Amino acid sequence: MSFSSIMTNSILTTLDLGCNLIRDDGVHALAETLKTNSTLTTLNLWLNWIGDKGAQALAEVLKTNSTLTALDLSENPIGDNGALVLAEALKTNSTLTALDLCRNCIGENGAHALADALKTNSALTTLNLNDTSIRENGAQALAEALKTNSTLTTLDLGYNQIRDGVQALAEALKTNSTLTTLDLSRNQIGDNGAQALAEALKTNLTLTALDLGYNQIRDDEAQALAEALKTNSTLTALDLGYNQIRDDGAQALAEALKINSTLNTLDLSRNLIGDNGAQALAEALTTNSTVTTLDLSRNHIGHNGAQALAEALKTNSTVTILDLRNNQIGDNGAQALAKAFKTNQTVFILED
Numbered sequence: 001m002s003f004s005s006i007m008t009n010s011i012l013t014t015l016d017l018g019c020n021l022i023r024d025d026g027v028h029a030l031a032e033t034l035k036t037n038s039t040l041t042t043l044n045l046w047l048n049w050i051g052d053k054g055a056q057a058l059a060e061v062l063k064t065n066s067t068l069t070a071l072d073l074s075e076n077p078i079g080d081n082g083a084l085v086l087a088e089a090l091k092t093n094s095t096l097t098a099l100d101l102c103r104n105c106i107g108e109n110g111a112h113a114l115a116d117a118l119k120t121n122s123a124l125t126t127l128n129l130n131d132t133s134i135r136e137n138g139a140q141a142l143a144e145a146l147k148t149n150s151t152l153t154t155l156d157l158g159y160n161q162i163r164d165g166v167q168a169l170a171e172a173l174k175t176n177s178t179l180t181t182l183d184l185s186r187n188q189i190g191d192n193g194a195q196a197l198a199e200a201l202k203t204n205l206t207l208t209a210l211d212l213g214y215n216q217i218r219d220d221e222a223q224a225l226a227e228a229l230k231t232n233s234t235l236t237a238l239d240l241g242y243n244q245i246r247d248d249g250a251q252a253l254a255e256a257l258k259i260n261s262t263l264n265t266l267d268l269s270r271n272l273i274g275d276n277g278a279q280a281l282a283e284a285l286t287t288n289s290t291v292t293t294l295d296l297s298r299n300h301i302g303h304n305g306a307q308a309l310a311e312a313l314k315t316n317s318t319v320t321i322l323d324l325r326n327n328q329i330g331d332n333g334a335q336a337l338a339k340a341f342k343t344n345q346t347v348f349i350l351e352d
Contacts, residue, residue, distance in 0.1 A: 173200040
């Protein structure tokens with residue numbers, strides 16, 4: 001069956017052609033049929049061999065197509081030239097709401113072009129640029145766009161080595177009033193970057209989910225983020241997994257949880273938290289009434305930390321998931337948790 005016969009269908013709304021060895025010629029044929037199609041809303045072309053020429057063909061479609069709302073071009077060899085033409089199309093397109101360019105090679109130039117488009121585009125709500133080599137300059141350009149853009153709600157910039165570029169993003173968060181989800185994982189943001197984000201969280205009123213995993217965040221940065229959580233009233237999910245947070249950082253976060261009333265998911269997996277940190281978090285859980293998911297897997301928590309958490313769970317009625325896998329809680333810790341489980345009927349404990 002040819003692309004043209006598929007696209008003349010007047011009922012089809014979603015087409016997934018991911019992982020199909022489609023190259024630029026195939027995309028060009030698909031693009032031609034899209035020019036007249038008026039029903040397709042979602043097109044998935046992930047993990048193919050689409051390059052800049054294929055991106056250009058799709059960009060031409062986006063200039064006139066008025067039905068497509070989601071386009072997935074992730075894991076293709078699209079370079080900065082492809083990103084440039086897609087960005088130009090976004091300046092006039094008024095229907096596309098989600099664009100996934102994850103794991104392409106758009107680089108800093110591509111990021112600059114997309115940032116320029118975001119300054120005028122009023123339709124796009126989700127943009128995935130995870131692992132696209134945008135680096136520091138690209139992040140800074142996107143930060144400038146966020147200061148004026150009023151529609152983007154989800155931005156994934158993970159795995160881009162943006163480093164000091166996060167400070168520009170933090171500045172943008174102080175004024176941006178639409179972004180709700182931001183992924184900055186695997187970016188080597190450093191001490192200054194984490195501190196800048198913490199300052200932004202004190203005034204930002206819209207961000208609900210922030211991913212800072214794999215960023216070598218240590219106790220000082222965790223303490224700064226904890227201070228922000230004491231006043232922030234919108235963040236509901238914070239991912240600090242795969243960092244270098246020890247007991248001092250965990251204790252600071254625990255103090256914040258005694259005051260914060262909005263965070264419901266906290267990921268502290270794969271850090272360096274021991275019994276003292278676990279005990280502090282346990283104490284916080286005796287008063288906190290909003291946290292529902294706490295991930296402490298792959299830390300250094302022993303039986304004392306597990307026993308403290310077990311005691312907290314006897315009175316806490318909001319935690320539904322507690323992940324303690326790959327710690328050193330031993331038999332005593334497991335027995336204490338088992339007793340807590342008898343009285344607490346809401347929590348699901350992961351120990352193995």
